[in-house]
Amino acid sequence: MLIEVIVQTKEEAVEAEKLGVDRLELVSAISEGGLTPSYGTIKQVLRSVSIPVQIMIRTHSYHFEYTKSELETMYEDIRNVIELGGKGIVFGALHQDKSINIEAIQHIIGIYEQIDITFHRAFDEALSQKEAYHSLIPFKKNVRRVLTSGGKENCEEGKATLKKLVHLSQEYGGPSIMPGAGLSSVNLKHIHEFVGAEQYHFGKAVRRGQSFANGFDRTVIEKIRNQLTNK
Template sequence: MLVEVIVQNGEEAVQAEKLGADRLELVSAMSEGGLTPSHGTIQQVLNSVSIPVQVMIRPHSHYYNYTVDDMAIIRYDIEHVRKLGGQGIVFGALDHENKINEKLLKEVIAVSSDLDITFHRAFDEAPSQIEAYKTLLNYRETIKRILTSGGQSNCEQGKGKLKELVTLAEETKGPEILPGSGLTPDNIETIHQTVAANQYHFGKAMRKKHSFAEKFDEQAFLKVKNTDK
């Protein structure tokens, strides 16, 4: 079972790798739900670890349907990630009906066709996660996984839909499902028994006091890494 964790800087990235993280999601402004980190932070993290790093590409937290000006920023940030040696990004875009915005997605892929893309939890805002998945299936060569809580506020509430999505991904050989939101060392085993995903995404539950202001909790990592053994 692959474990992805959120990090905010190089120090956290090094600690997460030492504790057993398999992949990192690098973000800033967790109080806003996660935004694009600074270029200096991206470089620091990429130079600090050997495990894969997925860099959040999200210029603001206002909405997921980006303007022309937003897209100019997004393209610049993606190009900079590539120049720094980054190999993965996290991105998502919706249209005014909250369906996958294929026009914007194609623009991003045109800039980042050589990168590994995670489509983020904008996916959970779609009216139908199954239909949204079928849309993203058309971009499986670039979009490797979808971060989702099954259309619900957390994975516990969305575990039924997550299982359905995992099965669909296996049947279609499309983007893998990366369950995330509300996962903890205490509930991962029961959720995994239902969902049976190959990978999971953890946030503040892997930290002391369950706060992004705190360091990682070694015991939390041990408990999660021992799941499904």
């Protein structure tokens, strides 16, 4: 089982690695849902940890339907990530009809054919999570996981869809399903037993006082690890 957590700085990244976290999602402006970190922050984090780092590529938090100019900015940010030695990004884009923007994914793969993409929770705004998932299967070499709450506000509400998505992933060998949003050491066990995913994404629930202003709570992370190990 794999645990991914959100980090915003070099210090948080180093702390998370020491606590045994498996992968990091690096963002800025977490109060806006996570935007692209600065060049300097990306550089510091990549030089400071050995575990995988998925770097958020997102210009604003208003919606997931980007203009040509906004996409060009994100493509340039991706080039910067690659230049700094990064291999993984977190990205998601939709068309106005709420279908997946496949053209953007194709363009990104053209920038770096080995890029590791987490398709983020733009996925949850698609009209049909099943159709959205099928549209990503042809790109499974690069779109390796989908961060989703099953189209609902949190994983508790979306667990029925999450379970179906995990089955789709197993049936088609497509991108892995990574539940995220509202997960904690309190509800993880029963959600995991119901959904059966192999990786989970955590935000403020693994922080002291459940606040991004604080560092990680070692006890909570250990509890989560034990719950996933002792299913």
